[in-house]
Amino acid sequence: MLALEGVSLSFGGLRAVESASFTLAEGSIVALVGPNGAGKTTLFNLISGFLVPERGRILFEGRDITGMPPERIAALGLVRTFQIVQPFARLSVRENIAVGAHLRLAGRRQALAMADEIAERVGIAHQLDQPAGELTVAGRKRLELARALATAPRLLLLDEVMAGLNPRELDDIAAVARAIRAGGVTLLLIEHVMRAVMSLAERVLVLNDGALIAEGRPAEIAADPRVITAYLGAGAAERMLKEGARA
Amino acid sequence: MRSAFAIALVLAVLLPLPWLVHSDFWTNLVIMALYYGFLGQAWNLLGGYGGQFSFGHAAFFGTGAYASAVLQVSLGLNPWLCLALAAAAGALTGALIGALSFRYGLRGSYFALVTLAFAEVFRILADSLGFTGAGVGILIPLKESAANFQFASKAGFYLVILALNALGLACAWWIENSRFGARLLALRENEDAARALGVDVFRTKLAAITLSGALTALGGSFYAQYFLYIDPAIAYGPGVSVEALLVPIVGGLGTLFGPLLGAAALQLLNQLASAAMGEAPGLNLVLYGAVLVLMIMFMPQGLFGLARLSSRRLAGRAG
Amino acid sequence: MVELDILLPALLNGIMTGAVYALVALGLTLIYGVLHIINFAHGSLLMLALYGVYFLYTLLGIDPYLAFPIAVPAFFALGYGLQRSVIGYCGRGKDENILLVTLGLSLVIENLALYFWSADTRTISTSYSFATVDLGVAVIAVPRLVAFAGALVVAGFLWLLIHRTDLGKAIRALAKERQGAQLVGINVEHVFAMSFGIGIASLGAAACLLLPSYYANPGIGRSFVLIAFTIVVLGGMGSFAGALVGGLIIGVTESLGGLFLGESLGQLGIFLIFIAILLFRPTGLFGARPLSRP
Numbered sequence: 001m002l003a004l005e006g007v008s009l010s011f012g013g014l015r016a017v018e019s020a021s022f023t024l025a026e027g028s029i030v031a032l033v034g035p036n037g038a039g040k041t042t043l044f045n046l047i048s049g050f051l052v053p054e055r056g057r058i059l060f061e062g063r064d065i066t067g068m069p070p071e072r073i074a075a076l077g078l079v080r081t082f083q084i085v086q087p088f089a090r091l092s093v094r095e096n097i098a099v100g101a102h103l104r105l106a107g108r109r110q111a112l113a114m115a116d117e118i119a120e121r122v123g124i125a126h127q128l129d130q131p132a133g134e135l136t137v138a139g140r141k142r143l144e145l146a147r148a149l150a151t152a153p154r155l156l157l158l159d160e161v162m163a164g165l166n167p168r169e170l171d172d173i174a175a176v177a178r179a180i181r182a183g184g185v186t187l188l189l190i191e192h193v194m195r196a197v198m199s200l201a202e203r204v205l206v207l208n209d210g211a212l213i214a215e216g217r218p219a220e221i222a223a224d225p226r227v228i229t230a231y232l233g234a235g236a237a238e239r240m241l242k243e244g245a246r247a
Numbered sequence: 248m249r250s251a252f253a254i255a256l257v258l259a260v261l262l263p264l265p266w267l268v269h270s271d272f273w274t275n276l277v278i279m280a281l282y283y284g285f286l287g288q289a290w291n292l293l294g295g296y297g298g299q300f301s302f303g304h305a306a307f308f309g310t311g312a313y314a315s316a317v318l319q320v321s322l323g324l325n326p327w328l329c330l331a332l333a334a335a336a337g338a339l340t341g342a343l344i345g346a347l348s349f350r351y352g353l354r355g356s357y358f359a360l361v362t363l364a365f366a367e368v369f370r371i372l373a374d375s376l377g378f379t380g381a382g383v384g385i386l387i388p389l390k391e392s393a394a395n396f397q398f399a400s401k402a403g404f405y406l407v408i409l410a411l412n413a414l415g416l417a418c419a420w421w422i423e424n425s426r427f428g429a430r431l432l433a434l435r436e437n438e439d440a441a442r443a444l445g446v447d448v449f450r451t452k453l454a455a456i457t458l459s460g461a462l463t464a465l466g467g468s469f470y471a472q473y474f475l476y477i478d479p480a481i482a483y484g485p486g487v488s489v490e491a492l493l494v495p496i497v498g499g500l501g502t503l504f505g506p507l508l509g510a511a512a513l514q515l516l517n518q519l520a521s522a523a524m525g526e527a528p529g530l531n532l533v534l535y536g537a538v539l540v541l542m543i544m545f546m547p548q549g550l551f552g553l554a555r556l557s558s559r560r561l562a563g564r565a566g
Numbered sequence: 567m568v569e570l571d572i573l574l575p576a577l578l579n580g581i582m583t584g585a586v587y588a589l590v591a592l593g594l595t596l597i598y599g600v601l602h603i604i605n606f607a608h609g610s611l612l613m614l615a616l617y618g619v620y621f622l623y624t625l626l627g628i629d630p631y632l633a634f635p636i637a638v639p640a641f642f643a644l645g646y647g648l649q650r651s652v653i654g655y656c657g658r659g660k661d662e663n664i665l666l667v668t669l670g671l672s673l674v675i676e677n678l679a680l681y682f683w684s685a686d687t688r689t690i691s692t693s694y695s696f697a698t699v700d701l702g703v704a705v706i707a708v709p710r711l712v713a714f715a716g717a718l719v720v721a722g723f724l725w726l727l728i729h730r731t732d733l734g735k736a737i738r739a740l741a742k743e744r745q746g747a748q749l750v751g752i753n754v755e756h757v758f759a760m761s762f763g764i765g766i767a768s769l770g771a772a773a774c775l776l777l778p779s780y781y782a783n784p785g786i787g788r789s790f791v792l793i794a795f796t797i798v799v800l801g802g803m804g805s806f807a808g809a810l811v812g813g814l815i816i817g818v819t820e821s822l823g824g825l826f827l828g829e830s831l832g833q834l835g836i837f838l839i840f841i842a843i844l845l846f847r848p849t850g851l852f853g854a855r856p857l858s859r860p
Contacts, residue, residue: 048443074445082443088436099433102426103445111426151444300662302669351845355661356604360795361844364837367792375831485788489673496666529677529784536673543667544655 001026001155001186002078007046007056016042018210019056024155029177029187031197031218034207035231040190041083043207044157048080049073061154075103077154081144081161083190089133093124096132096143100150114150122146122176137164145176155186162193174200198222206230250423250503254416257504261409265402274401280507280514281408282469286487287494287506288415289462294492295500296422297455298435299354303362304463304491306344306369307337309482311464312471316385317378326396330468337464338457345456349449354438363488370483384478387471396472404473411465412507418458419503431455432501463491486532493535496542499551508550513538575704576825577818582710584817585717589772590790591797591809592724593765599804600741600761603653604661606668609791610675611766615641615773616782617683623690623777630690630777631712637770645766649759672787679784688782695778709779716775721810724768728806737761741804789833793820796840802850811851 002024009017017039024030032040045051047058049070058066060078079100088096097115098108105111119125124142127135132143141161148156158177162170174196181187191197197204197218204221206214208230214221221227261281268274286308294300311333318324318332344365353361373379391399398404422428433441434448442448471477481487498509513535520534542549590612597605619637622628628636648671656667697708728734736757739747748754797816801808816836824832843850 050439050442070439070442071445071447074443079445080443082440086437086440088433088440090436091432095429095432099429099441099446100444102429106426108424108426108429111429147440147444300665302665347841347845351848353844356665357844357848359662359665360604361841364792364840364844368834368837368841371830371834371837375828489669492666527681529680532673532677533681536670536675536677539670539673540652540667543663543670544652547663 001028001061002047002188003059004047005057005059007043007053007058009042009046009051009053015210017046017053020207020210020212021056022205022212022215024186024188026186027181027184028203029181029189029201030203030205031201032188032190032205032207033192033197033221037209038207038230039210040207041159042210044080044159044190048078048157074151074153077152078157079148079151079153079155080157081148081159083159083163085137085140085144087132087135087140087143089131091132092129093119093132093135093143093146094128097146097150100147103151115146118146118150121179122149123172138166138169141165142173145173149180153185155188156180158187158189160190160192162191162196165193170196248424250420254413254420254503257507258409258413258416261412265400265405271401274405276514276518278401278405278408278473280510281405281412282466282473282510283490283494283513284507284510285408285411285415285469286463286466286491287498287510288412288419289459289466290491291495291500291502291506292418292422292462293455293459295495295502295505296419296428296435297431297452299452299456300359300492301362301456301459301488302359302492303344303364303366303488304459305483305485305487306362306366307340307460307463308467308470308487308491309366309369309373309477309479310340310460311337311467312477312482313373313379313385313467314464315468315471316387316477319387320385321378325394326472327394330396330465330472333464333468334461337467338461340464341457341460342453344460345453349452349456363485366483366485366488370479373479373483380478382479384476384481387475389475397475404469408469411462411469414465415462415506416503418462423503427451427454435501489532489535489539493539495549497538497549499549502549502551505549505551512550571704572825573822575706576821578701578704578706579710580818580821581814582706582714582817583821584814585714585810586772586776586813587793587797587817588810588813589717589720589768589775591794591801591813592721592806593768593772594794595798595801595804595806595809596724596728596737596768597762597765598798600737601649601758602661603664603762604668604795605762605765606665606791607648607671607675608668608765608769608794609789610672610679610787611641611644612769612772612790613679613782613784613787614675615769616777616780616786617679617688618770619773619777620688620690620782623692629692630774631716633774634771637774638767639770641770642763642767644763646759646763648766649762650755653762654755654758672791676784676787683784685784689780690777692778707779713775713779717772720768720771720775721806724764725806727764733757733760792840793836796836796843798850799840799843799848800850802852805850805852808850808852 004020004022007017007020020043034040042051046053049068052067057064060076065073088099094112094115097118098111101111101114105114116128119128122142122145124139124146127139135143145161162173165173170193177187177200201218204216204218205212206221206227213226213230214224264277265274290304314333314336315329318329319326344362348358348361374382391397393403422431430441430446430451433446434451438448494509494513495506497512499505516534517531520531524530594605594608597603615637619630619633622633622636623630653664653667656663694708698705699708699711728737736752740752740754740757793816797809797812800815801812819835819839820832823835
């Protein structure tokens with residue numbers, strides 16, 4: 001579904017992403033984790049066309065999309081959401097989602113109807129007539145998700161869609177995510193909320209300082225000393241091992 | 248379609264006006280109000296719905312006016328044909344300016360400035376070139392006949408400008424109810440988010456400025472026929488650019504009837520001002536400037552926006 | 567091929583005018599650099615200043631070069647007042663709103679000038695109006711030479727103000743990092759107004775230097791505004807050196823343009839440069855900050 005080969009990008013002297021290579025199987029739910037500043041959103045920007053890599057290739061469903069503009073990539077079925085939510089503030093929730101629906105639907109009425117449907121699936125149907133700018137953070141995140149969903153994507157890149165949600169909201173979104181995958185969409189999530197990562201993801205990719213340092217199943221990753229070091233600093237891994245041995 | 252019905256209603260109410268009003272003065276007033284309303288609607292398509300503020304719409308207006316005048320006077324083409332050709336010229340100009348500006352990502356104030364610069368370039372060219380009459384301008388010979396797009400009675404001009412308004416309203420309605428319009432509004436609110444949803448921002452903006460240019464040029468052509476004289480200052484001067492943007496700002500950006508409302512309000516203000524202070528060159532521009540400043544400071548939503556805001560508060564909000 | 571003895575004076579005149587343009591642009595670049603405001607009223611305020619200096623001479627007999635102590639503080643006060651009242655009020659929100667407000671202001675100023683003082687062009691005639699200096703390669707009018715020198719001196723003053731005083735430090739801090747500056751206790755509103763005031767004060771200075779060799783007329787604001795913007799964009803938004811170099815380039819362009827294409831077409835070169843810079847090199851020659859993509 002998605003393949004990255006040696007993708008790299010620097011900002012001035014800073015290496016934001018260093019030779020990232022991985023593949024995503026169709027229909028999987030994969031989480032991209034890593035400490036703050038690891039380069040996760042930059043990676044999203046690279047994949048979705050908002051940034052152009054200096055080196056490397058990005059292949060989506062076999063097709064080379066390196067350097068393609070975001071709108072073309074979205075039209076091919078690779079759609080992303082934004083970490084800092086960006087609603088079309090003065091448009092209603094329905095009109096917001098309809099913009100996404102219009103990627104596949106030319107008719108206004110159909111797009112609006114699709115918007116209603118998607119809003120129902122995501123749980124914001126009761127706010128369809130509200131201006132998007134008046135939504136709470138949780139509502140906006142669902143709107144981001146709804147808009148992206150309305151484009152009928154094949155691969156969905158969700159950037160911290162769980163952040164700032166309470167446990168009940170988290171479970172709701174997780175259920176929606178699983179339903180989306182059941183509908184045939186591959187998901188790549190950037191997440192900090194470990195609970196979501198552990199329960200949702202089948203595979204986890206760990207990014208640190210722009211480089212992929214580990215990948216595997218959630219349980220494996222949690223025990224991986226390199227990952228622990230990345231998050232908690234050098235020596236933490238050994239300490240934890242020693243403590244584990246003593247207990 | 249509530250808004251389609253509203254448009255039809257407004258047009259139906261306005262239609263019989265020249266036969267109800269028996270004063271040339273008042274008919275002229277209404278014609279001018281409709282004329283400004285149309286100009287404002289043309290600007291509104293790009294600026295209100297699209298969020299791209301142009302300070303140089305005179306570039307399109309003047310091109311339409313000169314195209315009409317030159318083709319008539321130098322080539323003897325029928326003025327109605329010239330009207331259509333003016334629209335084409337305006338569209339072309341819009342496409343050109345848009346292609347350059349948007350290709351290089353100009354937005355916000357920089358877009359505003361570059362459009363102003365283009366208008367000035369056109370003005371200088373019109374002022375210097377022979378076929379536009381240079382500084383002297385072009386006088387369209389008087390020859391009243393409907394076929395010649397010159398009417399002995401003002402009613403004829405009234406109907407034309409009303410028809411143009413219908414066109415403008417139709418375009419605005421189309422924007423509010425089409426995929427193109429949804430994309431235009433999306434990019435106005437947030438370009439990156441729009442692109443992430445597959446909106447080709449460049450193409451959409453280009454289409455909007457082309458449409459806006461075509462309509463504005465029609466306004467220029469109408470002006471040429473109504474007043475029978477144009478020169479570089481009238482056609483490409485800042486006056487037109489200011490009027491084009493002031494009208495929708497006063498009335499309500501990105502609304503169907505904002506431009507008409509704004510035009511009516513400004514005409515009213517104009518009349519009150521000349522009644523109070525007499526005719527003086529430039530005084531109405533002082534008024535416009537003051538209105539602009541006050542609107543931005545206290546009522547950036549415009550008159551229509553204000554009405555919408557309060558009606559929503561009265562009706563309460565769902566959820 | 568154009569004769570050198572026609573070309574050289576045109577070149578020199580261009581440089582002289584360019585220095586005064588640069589002074590006008592410096593104010594604009596300061597205002598943009600600190601406040602991120604594109605002050606559309608800059609040209610009409612210069613026009614106002616020119617009228618001010620004109621009336622000081624014709625009504626009170628004060629020589630323009632001696633009018634500095636009146637013109638500069640007066641326009642500083644005007645700028646400070648405008649920023650604290652009208653312009654600062656619309657400070658929050660879209661870029662375009664400020665542009666529209668300053669556009670509105672320019673309309674008011676220009677047309678009030680038209681109403682009160684008519685469209686007649688006003689010039690003054692002083693004892694040195696027609697004095698010239700022979701530089702060997704060309705003969706230069708004294709007022710132009712004084713304008714050139716004066717502009718450089720005022721620019722130097724501005725530089726000292728910005729780089730060697732506490733106020734200047736505050737201004738630079740605010741320009742770089744608004745929130746940070748607030749956190750260290752800088753009174754943002756006051757410094758903003760001071761910056762705007764200084765930018766407008768430089769117009770008062772420019773008017774004193776300009777009037778003896780130029781004229782006053784309600785419409786000149788409009789041409790100055792675009793010229794000033796061109797210089798600021800050419801030099802790089804917020805760059806001091808850029809405004810100076812840009813001013814000289816534009817002055818020469820205008821002079822040579824006028825020489826080869828005639829008065830009206832000559833202006834064309836400036837606007838074409840403006841468009842070209844905005845499209846192809848928006849950071850300008852020296853600019854560090856790219857065009858803001860709001």
